[in-house]
Amino acid sequence: MIDTLIAVFQNNGLIVSFALVGIIMYISYQISDKLTKGRLHGSAIAIMFGLLLAYLGGIHTGGEKGLTDIQLFSGIGLMGGGMLRDFAIVATAFGASFEEIKRAGASGVISLFLGVIVSFFVGVIIAVLFGYTDAVSLTTIGAGAVTYIVGPVTGAAVGASSEVIALSIAAGVVKSVLVMIGTPFVAKYIGLNNPRTALVFGGLMGTTSGVAGGLAATDPKLVPYGAMTATFYTGLGCLLCPSVLFLIIKSIF
Amino acid sequence: MVIYGVSLLSICMLVGVFLGDLLGKVLGVKANVGGVGIAMLMLVLIVDYLKKKNKLNSQSQQGLSFWGAMYIPIVVAMASQQNVAAAVKGGPVALLAGIAATVASCALVPVVGKIGKKSLN
Incomplete structure (x- = not known):
């Protein structure tokens, strides 16, 4: 039986x-x-x-x-x-207002660039504190702090060891899990109660799964705004980390 | 019909993901750039247009709202397949890098939120 x-x-x-x-x-x-x-x-x-x-x-x-x-x-x-997740995320846009998106558009773009760059350098600083000194490892761990997809993509591009790549994935997963759990608790301190802030939040945090889960637990009405910017974040990270940001780190170390 | 809504949703997603992949290729990155975001924008604009023309009846809308409502359960299913064990095992570097990046980004939310508002006024 x-x-x-x-x-x-x-x-x-x-x-x-x-x-x-x-x-x-x-x-x-x-x-x-x-x-x-x-x-x-x-x-x-x-x-x-x-x-x-x-x-x-x-x-x-x-x-x-x-x-x-x-x-x-x-x-x-x-x-x-990924398939049903993206399908359901797109479906949440059914309740979103185009006017709100237009009004917050500029701050959404700023938040995307700032989010990738800040996460990256914070990750690099932590890696330096733990004794990493080579540009390749530093860049990969920094990229992992962006998202757990940017980490391995960057690591592969700059030729990092598999151990460092695993670390970068772990850093990204920590971020995503933390955003999922933490968002409802910090929401009121960072003013996360309207479409504009949700858009900025999505752009700054960037981890699609984290933002999607965190906003759902805070206020489902905010999900489409945050998710929309967050979906650009990983792509932007994959663009910036192995190129411009890697060159900056290489010139320092 | 309910399927009209579901089909519209599917078409938006496929077009969005396709454009996101193309954008990734053009930029030379191994990732989809904003595919879901493009799909969402498309859906918002098309729904707006169809509603104004009274071409989207309540049954078609149900096809859209059902999948929107399935979103949280899908996120729960997604959470249960994350590599949490690896995140815990990754050690202090991974843990601290993840936490610090999250806290720093989070602290910037009210700051950037304000920048946007000022440029409006």
Whole structure:
């Protein structure tokens, strides 16, 4: 009987994930309601649940894809994978107003450049503090602080060691996880309650998954604005880090 | 029909991702540059236009709003497949670099928000 059950789960992966995520959402919203009186948003709790499951899955299988490395839950990979994620992000634009986007457009562009450059140099400084002195490693770790995609792309371009590339990915994942969890807590201190600030926030933080999760847990109405700028961030990072920023670091070290 | 909304959404996404890939090629980077952002802009403009012309009935809109509403559950599924174990194992360099970059960027949000406002007035 167990064999049959496992087979059903494996053959209907996406459906399993719909059922599972629904249950996680329900439990999370109950916890939010009953234990925190709604102060901690249900979706924030659900995202933390997801991250915890990812951690458990990761240490259980030793794989790189969290819970989805457990075969029974491989359907989660489809539901939370790039294709459906981007599809749903685009769909959130259905509620967005073009006027708001136009009005905040300039600050969105500024935030993109500033976000990539600031994250990069902060990452480089931390790497220097830990004793890295070669331009290639410094650039790669700095790029990892931009996002976990910019890190390996840059590392491959400038010829970093696989160890440093792994570090840069880890730095990017830390950033993305932190933005997912932290955004609802800092939202009111940084004025994150309107489309303009959300647009700037997306441009500065840049990690699409982090911004997407963090804003969803703060105020779902803000998601389209933040997500829109964030999707340009990784591309800009891949453009700047292995070129201009690498040359700057090389001229210093 | 519901599928009209879903189809419109799909077309926007495909065109956006295609343009983002082309932009990445033109710029010589191994990444999609703003594909999703372009798709979102397209969708906003097309929905705006269709609504004004009264060409987007409530059923077609349901096809769009359903996927918008599925967004948070999809983010939860996405969270559960992050490489959290690696982030924890990455050691102090990765941890500190990630935290410091996040805090610094976050602190700039109110600053840049203000710049934008001033240039308006």
